[in-house]
Amino acid sequence: MTNTVLCDRSTDAAIAVLTLNRPDKLNALNAELLAELDATLATLSADATVSCAILTGAGDKAFAAGADIAAMLEMTTEQARAFSEMGHRVCSRIEKAPFPVIGAINGFALGGGCEIALACDFLYASDKAKLGQPEVNLGVMPGFGGTQRLARRVGIGRARELCYTGDTVDAEEARRIGLVNAVVPHAELLTKVREQAAKIASKGRLAVAQCKRVLFSGADVPLDVANALETQSFAMLFGTKDRAEGMKAFLEKRKPAFTGT
Numbered sequence: 001m002t003n004t005v006l007c008d009r010s011t012d013a014a015i016a017v018l019t020l021n022r023p024d025k026l027n028a029l030n031a032e033l034l035a036e037l038d039a040t041l042a043t044l045s046a047d048a049t050v051s052c053a054i055l056t057g058a059g060d061k062a063f064a065a066g067a068d069i070a071a072m073l074e075m076t077t078e079q080a081r082a083f084s085e086m087g088h089r090v091c092s093r094i095e096k097a098p099f100p101v102i103g104a105i106n107g108f109a110l111g112g113g114c115e116i117a118l119a120c121d122f123l124y125a126s127d128k129a130k131l132g133q134p135e136v137n138l139g140v141m142p143g144f145g146g147t148q149r150l151a152r153r154v155g156i157g158r159a160r161e162l163c164y165t166g167d168t169v170d171a172e173e174a175r176r177i178g179l180v181n182a183v184v185p186h187a188e189l190l191t192k193v194r195e196q197a198a199k200i201a202s203k204g205r206l207a208v209a210q211c212k213r214v215l216f217s218g219a220d221v222p223l224d225v226a227n228a229l230e231t232q233s234f235a236m237l238f239g240t241k242d243r244a245e246g247m248k249a250f251l252e253k254r255k256p257a258f259t260g261t
């Protein structure tokens with residue numbers, strides 16, 4: 001481990017703040033960073049005390065300015081395939097984590113940086129952020145799921161336009177097209193995202209995890225299959241202590257004391 005990804009739980013152990021940490025290279029994604037992010041997410045996913053994660057970039061300029069172009073320069077086709085698979089693995093790890101991952105987009109989120117962001121549950125952007133898939137400028141294309149997740153988030157027409165032109169959008173345009181949920185003054189971004197993370201962490205952890213699982217798993221299957229998944233998770237939650245506590249607390253007009261069990 002070389003600290004290309006930082007994990008901070010010191011403010012609140014239930015909230016993990018992950019920071020992509022190669023600020024001198026605008027947090028460009030190389031194999032080392034992707035492996036560290038994968039390992040960190042695997043550890044957190046196995047830890048039942050984590051209720052929410054935040055993913056952001058070190059420094060003042062970038063979330064991540066893309067896959068590391070210097071590292072890609074000499075890649076063979078086979079190495080490129082392995083690199084793409086690694087990016088896909090990390091994105092899938094984010095989507096399948098049993099807690100929401102909020103992207104705090106603190107600057108450039110380009111190429112692979114935008115693709116990692118797209119795997120997050122939702123995004124808040126600094127008013128200085130710029131997002132896009134500029135790979136065609138380099139003679140390549142998105143390789144960490146961008147063609148698919150961008151289309152699913154902003155619609156096929158806008159995804160085609162962004163991928164074919166390599167254009168970037170500013171934070172306000174990203175909000176307008178549904179790529180990010182909200183735009184926040186740069187200096188307030190992490191505070192605002194922490195507030196949302198704390199709100200999520202105050203809820204029933206298992207209930208939030210099931211919401212995430214069904215929203216994800218249901219998105220690409222027929223509606224009746226997705227609805228069956230929802231029923232299964234809804235019923236399963238009735239076997240949890242948090243469900244009994246949440247309902248009792250409401251009827252007793254007090255705040256619930258959730259335990260995540």
Ligand code: COA
Nearest residue numbers: 024025026028065066067068069070108110111112134135
């Ligand atoms: N891969 C590798 N290094 C990168 C990088 C990337 N994707 N993006 C930025 N860097 C490096 C630069 O090479 C530079 O390193 P150096 O100081 O050793 O020369 C450092 O990060 C700072 O970047 P710089 O270009 O000087 O910053 P800038 O503010 O002038 O421009 C960007 C910022 C984001 C517009 C510009 O860095 C850029 O276009 N990056 C590539 C974006 C991209 O095409 N991403 C998709 C890759 S598939």
